[in-house]
Amino acid sequence: MSSIVQGLTKSLAITVLSEIGDKTFFAAAILAMRYPRRTVLLGCLSALTVMTILSAVVGWAAPNLISRKWSHHITTLLFFVFGILSLKDAIFGDGDEDELAEVEEELNKDLKANNGVKKNDSKVDDDLKKKQRPFLSQFLSPIFLKAFSINFFGEWGDKSQLATIGLAADENPFGVVLGGILGQALCTTAAVIGGKSLASQISEKMVALSGGLLFIVFGIQSFFSPVE
Structure with a gap:
């Protein structure tokens, strides 16, 4: 039971500090302004849940492919690398406003390419239509698929996935x-x-600073922990 709590605590802390201010965070916020929130939330959470499970399965299988000693050392190294990179972003980063603008620009291009520029009245109509549709039908809607794909591929190779x-x-x-x-x-x-x-x-700088320090702390803890 203690091992589950320890894994849960570490994973929760790293995920929160890695995802706040991340591109997928900004994408979810912007999508929720343009489409029904419930559908956006379902799409984003479905993608991130699938990605989390897949990542955990890969990590669980890793000790069967390489020795537990090496997987432990690689994990320790990852903590230190991510910690240093996060601290570097906190000190030399451009800030969250540029990243927010970048994500918004990318989504705007995607909307224009697909003739998806919405007006306020059409958004209200979408909300009314969604309320009239069965709950499960939203999983097949273009909005759900858009939110799912943006978050799934946005997380691929991200430091939170590798962590x-x-x-x-x-x-x-x-x-x-x-x-x-x-x-x-x-x-x-x-x-x-x-x-x-x-x-x-x-403040992305503060989040990056907190996340970097947390990664370093976990790296030190992992370095001095015996390999089971």
């Missing part, structure tokens, strides 16, 4: 999955509910 793989190789995979999903749910829900105003007020 999840490393944690699952060194901690209880079940706890890592629970912590990762809970962390993703908290961040995505905040982005969808808070919208762009919340996203624009987040």
Whole structure:
């Protein structure tokens, strides 16, 4: 039980500090301003849940492909690398406003390419239509698929995904999955509910600094922990 709690705690902390102010966080916030929030939230959370489970499975299988000693050392190295990179972003980064503008510009291009520029009255119509549709039918809507694909591919190769793989190789995979999903749910829900105003007020430098210090702490802990 203690191993599950430890894996959950580490995964939750790393996920929250990695995802706040991330591109997928901004994307969820902007999408929620243009489309029904519930559908956007379902799409984002579905993608992030699938990604978390896949990452944990890869991490769980890693010790079967290479020795547990090497997987432990690789995980420790990942913590230090991510910590240093996060601290570097906090000190030399351009800030979250540029990243928010970049994500918004990319989404605007995608909307124009697909003739998806929405007006306020059409958004209201969409909301009314969604309320009249069965809940399960929203999983087949273009909005759900857009939110799912943006978050799934946006997370691919991200440091939170790699950290999840490393944690699952060194901690209880079940706890890592629970912590990762809970962390993703908290961040995505905040982005969808808070919208762009919340996203624009987040200090990416402070988040990166906190995340970098946390990665370093976990790296030190992993370095002095015996290999089971």
